[in-house]
Amino acid sequence: MTPTPLRTLLHPTQWPRWIGSSLGTRIVVLFLGLLLLVQAASFFAIRASIDRNARASITEELQVGERVLTRVLDQNAQKLAEGASLLAADYGFRAAVSSNDADTIASVLANHGERIGATVTALLDTEFHLRAAAQPGLQELLPVTQRLAARALASKRASEIVVLGQRPFQLVMVPMRAPVVVGWVLMGFPIDQRLVDDMHALSSLQVSLQVRADASAKWSTAVSTLPLATRDQLEKQAALSLDRVNGRTEAASSAAMTLSLLDNEYSGRTVMLAEHDGAAVSALLLRSVDDAVAPYRQLQLGLAALTLVSVLVFGIGSVLTARHVTTPLRRLATAAERLGAGDYSTPLRGLDRSDELGDVARAFERMRENIGEQQDEILKLAYWDPLTALPNRLQFRNAVRDAIVAAGKAGRTVSVIMLDLDRFKHVNDVLGYRFGDLLLRGVAERLTQQAVRGGDLVARLGGDEFAVLLAGLDPATDLALTGTVAKRIQQAFDAALTLEDQTVDISASLGLANWPQHADDADVLLSRAEVAMYIAKRHHDGPMVYDPALDAASSQTLSLLSELRHAVDHDELRLYLQPKLALNNARVVGAEALVRWQHPRRGLLPPMEFIPFAEQTGFIRVLTLWIFEQTAQMWKRLHDGGQTLTISVNLSTRDLLDPELPQKFDALLVRHSVPAEAFCLEITESAIMDDPQRAQATLDKLSALGFRLSIDDFGTGYSSLAYLKRLPVDELKIDKSFVINMEKDLDDARIVRSTIDLAHGLGLTVVAEGVENAQVWELLRELACDEAQGFHMGRPMPAAEFARWSTGWSTRQAMTISTGKGPDIPITLH
Template sequence: MPVQASVEQEPGFLNRALRTLSGCNRALLRATDETALYQEICRVVVEQAGYRFAWVGRAEHDPGKSITHLAQTGLDLDYASSLRLTWANAELGRGPAGTAIRTGKICISHDVQSDPALGPWREGALERGIASLLSLPLWVEEEIFGSFDIGALEPNAFGAQEVELLSQAAEDLGFGIATLRTRTRAAEAEATIKRMAYSDALTGLPNRVRLRELLEEAIVAAKQERRPLGLLQLEVGRSREINEVLGYHEADRLQQEIANRLVQTAGAANPVARVGECEFAVLMPSGGAEQASQLAQRILVALDEPIELSGLFLDARASIGIALYPGHGTDPEALIRRGSIALEQAKRSSTGYALFKGGLDLECAQRMALMGDLRRAIEHNELLLHYQPKLQIATNKVCGSEALVRWQHPQHGLIAPDQFIKLAESTGLITPLTYWVLDAALAQRYAWHEEGIERPVSVNLSARDLRDPKLLERINGSFATWGAQSDWIEFELTESALMEDPVTAMETLVRLKNLDAQLAIDDFGTGYSSLAYLQQLPVDSLKIDQSFVTRMTCDDGSAKIVHSIIELAHNLDLTVVAEGVEDQATLTQLGRLGCDIAQGYTISRPIPAEQFRDWEAHSTWH
């Protein structure tokens, strides 16, 4: 049992223990780094509270069970670093620090002069005026991390009340360490998400999302300085042949070698991006048609040199399309679109590259005509909804579907959703399109309800929808029309849409949640929302972007980011949906990682509502 300090001494001892506790709490509030926290706590104990020394050590799990000195105040550094400390059950492990770590209990040496356990260190301690010692085990995340040691000038210094206060300080320090580690892990996860969202996993180059940002920044600078810029889009052939003959590993090596050559040829001033499986882009921030053509020629020469794969020498067969600011467009979308058109022209060219050809007036006229057709299609109910099933992985059962709009144009045939949805967003038609989708989905949901099928249907909302002041009124009206329950429809909002105007988005989400609506963040991992913002969102689920999911079985980085998102979502009590599940191997791996729901071609392509029941009857999912 510890020997109590004298009554006359006790108030003074308690005061310095209280100063320790108070100073430690202030240090914890300001802490941003573990090492700095240890040192600050030691400084507080000696300089503010008045103890002789303070020391923090970490318990190692090496064969000798050594204790590593992390921080101290009140002892010379050479002496503190030279102490031979261990927490093994041996002579050098029976001192206060070793005993506290080994047993997990507070250890007090009331009199250094007479304590037999301090034999190996008695002389050094007495020379430095240390008469009594307190060693407190440091618990971090339910494990003993090390010890927090305090020395006093007086023998019998550590009475019961003083030890209780100092124990609270040690508990707070352990909690502070755990909190810092949690913050560090969260910051690392957020940095990984950001890196994966803006970088191509295979080559490390900027991806399509980042290219658009770089292009937007370059256009702003070019406009200010009144100079042109160029965008070169490349497509490299033979990747499919290499996949079939040599396998995906060699095909990936080909893409990496092409990326290296592009970076070397383009130079540091011209960023290179990988924007597709066999597609790259080079941004030329300064220069017109002549400079862009010369750069294209240099790239073709660099790629013309055969690439060695598995003992074979293969050429890359690249084609390059060029679009220029301001002649071919003044915004990223226009330049990317016209660069793609020029790329198709280049494939038919003998030179291997082509400048965009085609008048702005013609393209604008085509867009205006298509915009009018889309407006009429919405007003006359000429669009279609297909439904892509969602599978609950644990039960192997269909648990819902996503409503995806399709447009069969009478002259142009089936128009890709991305094409007309972007047109709708840029022309203000996205709101009536969203209302049409909502009404059509509710009509189908009502039909399924009549058949006894009770599964939610997901409907997408855009950034413009979130700013629509009539959105909630229209949703309420549609729900009333069909007698819908709140669980009939789930609203999906892309992460990038939320980040366009976080304040308005938050207000709209809260209002939607007040309707008991189910809310999901779509394409998670591409919009770079902060973890703090995510935690505040009143959402129910996260959908991992398919760019991560499709590569997770062949790329460790993608697998790690998927795992991180699943853990993050579950820690926030959110359901996790993986989209873009293209094969059974990916589905199996998602199940092992604890993902809740899967969506993708390995389960089913989007199908018309009238085929849904027949599909389910003949599928392996029930």
């Protein structure tokens, strides 16, 4: 995750509402928040470390406890085995065994067992039958004796832990020899509370012995150092771990476990002590996690106290720091409000600081001084033209607006005369911009001299455009007076201007407009006067008064774009096709897609009525996509009807500069299931030359998609050959200006021949447009031109009629065009 910058955190939008938008509050909250975050991270890290170390220490303690328990059991077994060995070697006991005196043997067994702490003492014969016992009911031990005897023969003694009456016992068995084995001495003592208490005292571990009488029985607690209240929980939670350990080899007969007893967590380790025929004895060693962690609680409490003290200290420091930072900022904010209110005279206090805030304050003070010095100049520049010292466009507009308000109250009118110098650019080009500035000053002086009343205002609107305001006019004579002033101004320019010994003849075009006759407000009045002025510049017929008829073309242009959009959305455009024929056999091989506009009021409009405007506004891209999609649909219908043609579509400059055009065309091809080879895209040389690099990139992508490319109007450009060798074109289309009269004009015929030879030399197809008669057709065929297009074969026709025309033409291919008569097919003019 990308970290959030500090400046973003300090932004008011990044804080909860209760914090507020005060910078000082945010500084305090930020400092304390960072401190608490660090302390919290430290607290949890220490807590996790304590817990981890405590558990590691507990694990080690449990392992040590397991070794201690094993060692204690081994020592007890050794002690018991030594006592049994002493008894087996006792002369009196051996004599009693030899005399087979059962009572004496039992008495000796009981006395000796009592001396060494054994509660089980018995003598077995060599067949492991019980000969004598100090205690009754020892028959269940006989299966154990055979296992013990097998080990005792090899090591002179053997020991084993067994379950007797739900109690664990440790048994040892030693042979009695004389000198051969004449019997076996068996002794055992219970593993009781004393043993687990000793373990607890030695290791601080809680020890519980769990026993199971057979495989079907449940585990039960024989002895334990835990309170009685935990026995049920202990047996339930330990059972699963005990069953998992049960049956492992001796080397792996232990496992770790975690128990929860009386809301205390214990880490434990089970040690399987014995397991035979389903009966088992297991020791459960436990260590309280809470007790292990308890010594560290004081450390955590100390850390919490340190955190509280740190928060207090940081809080005081943050408040002081925030106050130190925000106090000068508040002063700067107050000063900024004064500057915003226009007070540039009150100096800023607190400039004696030597830190960054002091630098900001001093820079702010310098800014106040500079703004104060520049304010007058700014106001002057905002309302006055610095070159001529006349009011500028803004002041003139405000003056017109105020004059309209005053005239409306007084029942008067307002007129504006707009003036634009003729040939001023020529003056700049010939005499330079400095002289042009001198000329503008001279024009301003001459206009000022023509003001006839004190209320008239002369202004320079920009460039070589000036204006005169005539306010408070009598409605009965306003236009007459305005026309008189305009003529006088125009006559004033009849006299040449002499500047620096240079005499310049200058003239001006003037337009007039009146409020309220021609406009409702100041902006419209200025616009109408400007329209009249541009009409006067075109007609050169003296001052022109605004006439709504003069502005009709502009209004029509403003609405034309919306009408074009409406035409596309409401199916007012019509697709037309003009056929293209192969010159060698007069077969229809293609057509050029054209567009007409079925205007709801003006009728069927030719392309020249709207295509140039569409190219200027960029709407041509929409028209191109409309033509392409309609052509794709038409090609599909012709192809399904058995006619396979190549249809040409014209691309404009704006189309070529659209990097997404190839993807748009490709999507339309996929939508209508039409191959790219069905289209030939025609491009003019001028379209390519507007931006050759971008145009070629677009053409390369179109060619890669499979489109045929054609250079339209070839021969009329000026860089054809320079780019022709690099463009991925397939066809050249000779402009009709060379074709239409080639049978009469030898130069045109030579140009056409050279173009055909050039194209064929480059491996390109040649199409001649503008074929108007059979003579031109025959000449082109003799020159080996590939295809022809023109009124002699067929004019542009609605797409719906093209299929019928093409079928009719094909049925009459036997009639040759070269006869001069042409095919006997009526040519419909569209």
